[in-house]
Amino acid sequence: MEVVQSHRKSSSNNVIVSILPLYRSAPPLEVRLEDFEFFAIDRLRVLKGISDGLCRGKKPEEMEKLVLDLWKANMRHPQAVEEVNKDIISHFVLRLVYCRTEELRKWFLSMETTLFRHRFRRGSSEAQRALMSEFKLPYKAVSNAEFESLKDKLGQVARSMGQTLAAADAIFYKVPFEEVPDLVAGRRVFIHKGHAYVAINQVVSLVVTQFRSYLSKALILTNRKWTSTIREQEKDRLTPIVEALCTSYLGPDYSQQQEFGEISIKDIDQVAKTSFPLCMRHLFEKVKEDHHLKHGGRMQLGLFLKGVGLKLDDALAFWKAEFAPKVSAERFDKEYAYNIRHNYGREGKRTDYTPYSCQKIISVTPGIGDHHGCPYRHFSEENLRAALVRMGVSSRAVEDVMDKVHNRHYQLACTLTFEAVHGSSCDAGINHPNQYFIDSQRVLQSKNGSVA
């Protein structure tokens, strides 16, 4: 792809016009410098919108509508060729922006894959078949004979998902189960002796897996090229644009201490009552009650406290004191201290770990004896209501919160809780437990004129 400074419009007609590009290679287009940035920003709006939607726990049908609306609003163009060009160019620009760290790559990969998935699903079956063959998926359709012998089991799988096996669905692909991990994980395909029998309408999973794997590798290559040649070559032209694009769209990660400076041990009990979100309150209460927390809980709460401003020495003292009834000081130093120091970047790789965002916490599944994860997602209705009441949420507000929970909008539920507890609105919505804490302290400070 060649970037030119002049106002010459892009005029190449050699672009393969497929409705859904695969971004296999940078096309031989000429792009104006301004378009470089504008196209990327438009696409970034789409990706950010997708990210928001996922955080809020939207269901697949809702996501599909959201994706298509976002695309229409930001990327549409009356001329198909122009739309495809913008699509491809914006994708490749964003690759430069998001190839540079592991976390950026992960985010970009996730959003682009979601985008691809929904656009693919909406495509015609011919377009889908064409894309499948482009991916060279060498999976044969199941023969009639084999289908007959497996019909009962295939029907059983369909009914277990609340569907039926219509005649139109009688085309199945036989693929090694490793190729369709999502379908296997959700028990949405029949598997036998290592083969998965995938219905035509599940083919999306197959294709998306290929897309994802290809893009993942491409990002690593892009990063290499960026660091070795492009960044330096383009330092007066593209590089500043690329670097600006990235930081303007990711939220703060709360790993650096912000406005309230330090919190010490004697403050924790008090701020826990007033400013911790439910997930952290629960962990905090449990550690006080049980004098222990399993690993998942220690990580989630420990990193949160770090983000809140608890210094390493205070953190060590806190955990040691809480565990004291069950764990001797000596054993604590041997078994737990290392991990705490690790979290603060004082051991091992010396990475300074960042506190978990809501997205991460919601995605975790607590097991037996665990108390971490998102309570709005995992608590039974009874326990959740009781917890909300203990936080001081009025019974009417509890109903509103539960309504959000039933619709699986966990972050909105937490936002409503915040609003009910603090008596003030939170327009941005809760995306991060440390954000909840900071906003809470802000509200309390403005009310009392001091940190509560």
Next chain:
Amino acid sequence: MTKEQADNGRDDMVIDGPGQANAVPDEFNANYLRIYYGKLFPHADMFKWMSYGNDGKHPGCDKSYFGRREFSFTLENDIYIRFQSFNSVTELENSIKEKCPFKIDIGPVYSVDPAKRHAYAQSGDNVFTPVERELVFDIDISDYDDVRYCCTGADVCLECWPLMTIAIKVIDTSLRDDFGFNHILWVYSGRRGVHCWVCDGKARRLTNEQRAAIADYFYVYKGNENSHKKISLPGLVLYPFLARSYTEVLKGFFEAKLLPNQNLLASEERYEKILEMIPDASVASELRRRWQENKRASMSKDDINIVRWEQLKSILQSGKQKMQGLRRCVEEIVFSYTYPRLDMEVSKHMNHLLKAPFCVHPKTGRVCVPIDPNNCDEFDPTTVPTLSQLLEELNRGGPRQDAENEWDRTSLGESVTFFRTSFLQPLLKSCKEEIENSYNAKLQQSKNALSW
């Protein structure tokens, strides 16, 4: 040389009764362990296993393979050393005999010898990263504490051990029939659970994502003290794997064994736990009422648990029940009590270290022996050979000419033989075939490339 060994020569062929010179106090200590590693631990078999056929005899062998495997040792003073690697069976054996580890863990096979890891980068081309690792599972009976009343925590008895047995049956059948795996080793963990090692080449090369998919396929029990409903089986019928597990293993075990042995419906405290799982409050109250009335009067000679269970089933499964959630309620109850509870994190990551078979458990002195999945009903954890027992048996045997196969004259013999014939030999045969085939394919490829 210990006192026992010194006595050996004198007591020759005499079979001693208890309390005689050959008796070995029931303990676990480094001296016993040293003898164990010296005479009984099957170093050569472990080496052969871990080499997966790469013994250098075939030109297609990868001679670096064994040397890239990580082992970790936990030494006597809780000192833990990771990234141990060995280039031959002699190095492995000598290191074990010299260091006398209280526990040996097996990790993945890395891209390079772990001893050289510092020379490699974290990302990019020349990376130190796991490349192969068995698919493993860890089931621990302490995760079932809420459904067994005979023991808690680390204790195990013959009343509750069958929970492990049915877990083995369910998972083993699925690994073979659904996933097509063949080389599966089940091992007693030495105290309260079982480990499973799936060693097929396909399994060893699974990515973390694919492992997570398999773990999720098995994930049904979403237990956590904060949620009531731990099993949810929506859909009109059960998915084939679940249906098969239910009819072939879980239903029979629950009704005939667990229910009466653990008195799950005999007292109010216990039957309330089951009533809680019924989503329809009126059905639950009806049963509660009946059972409270019948507290003292026994209607028949039959076990009260079985009588009440029949009552519960007949209400829930009667045609009158229209409510969605009740359709599978009976199965959900059975699943929540009996379905395998896996430690998901163990299975999902390639770099998770797992205890090696044939280790001795420091707290019980028992050897981690293999379990035959086809005969797992017969397995009795209370009669697994202990370290002191084995040493006693060695003493009794008197002096022998050859130092090899000492295990043959002890209770360990059976286990080693089983390990060899049922697991190791078929595995190695299959590995050899794989190495040969892949070598021939490469030869063919290069021939094709040349002949143009």
